[in-house]
Amino acid sequence: MTRASPEAHDDLMAAARRTAPVFAGAQLVAMRELLGQSQADLAESLGISQSALSQAERGETTLSTANIALAALLLEVEPEAFADRPAFDVILAPQFRHLKRTPRREQLRAERFVQATAQVARGLREEVVFPDPFEYAHHIDPDLEIESAAEQVELAAARAREALKLAPDRPISEDLVDDLESGGITIVRDPETDRDIDAYSAIVDDLPIIVLDGGEESVWDRDNFNLAHELGHLVMHRGSERRPGTRTVEAQANRFAGAFLGPAPALESELPSELDWACYLDLKRTWGLSMAALARRAKDIGRIDEATYTRAMKQRSAFGWRRVEPGSTDRALPTPTHLSRASDLAGLSPDDIARRVLLPCDVVSRILGTQRPTLV
Template sequence: MGLTQGELAQAAGVSQPLVSQMQRGTRAVTADVLTRVAEATGTPMSFFEIDPVDLPADTLAFRKKAGTSPREVERVEATVREAYRVAARLMAETRVRRTPLPRAEGELSADDIEEFAARTRDALGLARDGVVGHVIRACEGAGIPVVPLVLVDAQGSGEEIVVGHSGVSCWRGIRDPLLVSYFSAGSGDRQRFTTAHELGHLVLHPARRGLVDALGAEAEAHRFAGAFLLPGPRAAEAFEGPLTLKDFAALKKRWGMSIQALINRAHDLGHVDAARRESLYKQLSARGWRTVEPVTVHPEQPSLMRAMLIRRYGEQPSLLPAAEDLALHPVLLRSLVPDVEPGAGPRRESAPVISLGERRVGRENRLRAL
């Protein structure tokens, strides 16, 4: 929630040293203090009783800017861990099926990444050379929840944009559920690329932990996203001949990728050299297209989390009973299951993983998680 220890203590009407001692485990956590904290923050009491999920640090893959603050990273990690815990539990309780993804191992070349992108299309039931009509639904069809994330503040309201982050993917172990999340949908083309980028992490990196550093993993996931959204053979046709920005805008309309991503894809495949790419970027800047591009690609809407929630708890006017049972702040739960608007996004790809064992820890760790 972004509260300091002192702010939490003040909101709950207790002393800061008391909160500190309880977090460190040097003093027993009492029901009175938990009740005060729960009431002050709008958090269900069940939050303090549930086992937190054990996600190894290197199984969280972030797409963030270099200047992102450590405090923001901590908030994002805590939020993603809770989202993963709830998603994994719902998947087990509603018996959602999971489609195995290809698993990369060892050293990879650019051509290897292109092939893994093609094999991932196979696994998701997509044609190798067609347009991906709905990236999110394709992931959900394989049993990978894709969720929007909103950080919850002390008053229980949400912040729609998290500066410095666009997407996060995580896994607990190779045989455990996977999760993709994004902050602020923004433009549909960027959201599609972010989802494909995080899907790339899930294919390329669970079995290669320690083999590739963070920068290398980001570069690989970028290459994967481009190959997944615009396969090499079709890219060769699309990028044939000298292309103007108008041509790239037409390709954006067809493939649902930003002009900037298309320029980089053309460069990765050798259809545009470094000098031409620089020239195109200068033209983008001159037209103001680096921030707002022409051609609207509408954001996609996820549906798997909502479907699981309805299957588990039924159609309810309020999420409070589910939030209490799932031990999750109701505003955060609401952000994970947005209403699906009719006609949102292109083609629908249908639905659907496995149980999750959780490590037992004390209440002081749950207070720290809050």
């Protein structure tokens, strides 16, 4: 990154002078982590030592007016973005499925991205009436093994359907994003999500948020399961201070996803009692569960035994279905629409919103998402 000349921008320098007395290093850290920049990289771009930047970020010193202006240029925000303001109220920390495989920098970037999503959603809620935030909770001990928690998890999934005003026994396959957004959950698809992060969820400032991977390997059936899995975290683990990504927490969310998408009373009579991939493919198109998830659901509700399920997973690997299975590419990806539609209704461009909420325009554009043209 080449060094800019903030002194050439009178308005920028004036904003930096206004910001300097209330400069908060924590806000600079947040912006740097949101953009995935290391402390060393930013220090080099500012022309100062890493030690000097570290002291400023810890609140022991402050940056000069010129460096506040330069940091704003480099991070593509207004200088006011570095002013002190209340911290976010994080009720549920981001839930990462593959915590050990996800680099720390990517974890931090994702945490900051979900906070940025809350900023954008909060800004748009000042202009447009949204559904009330989804609040239903059915707390389950995150350390409880799934064998002991299964009955509670199945109940939590059924009650979540009730809370979202969904029929208890009907497929919600193609309407899942719309149903969750209409139920007060903010959903975004981030094209820059790390490849080891399928999705993650959090509750920030009372707003439940789900972030879906926007990578090229995304397919609709896995996204459906990801949405239901993250809903499970929002319902069962709200307020939990336990470390995310543990085996028991993820097992609970997986069981919740299967139960939410395929309620046992409705699905049990349709599942075959033997391994039948053709039947699973047909059910997949109706219920929106992948064939692998349907095999797991069949095991969970007693339609097939452990040995048959193990054989199914071995066959799945042998067939090359671990990432993409038959039927996974015959439907468009679920697309969040509420934030984009709200910005249109409010007459606000990504630039307008970025200035209001003090975020980089590129980040705001990612949060709003790219919508397909419509004739409707």
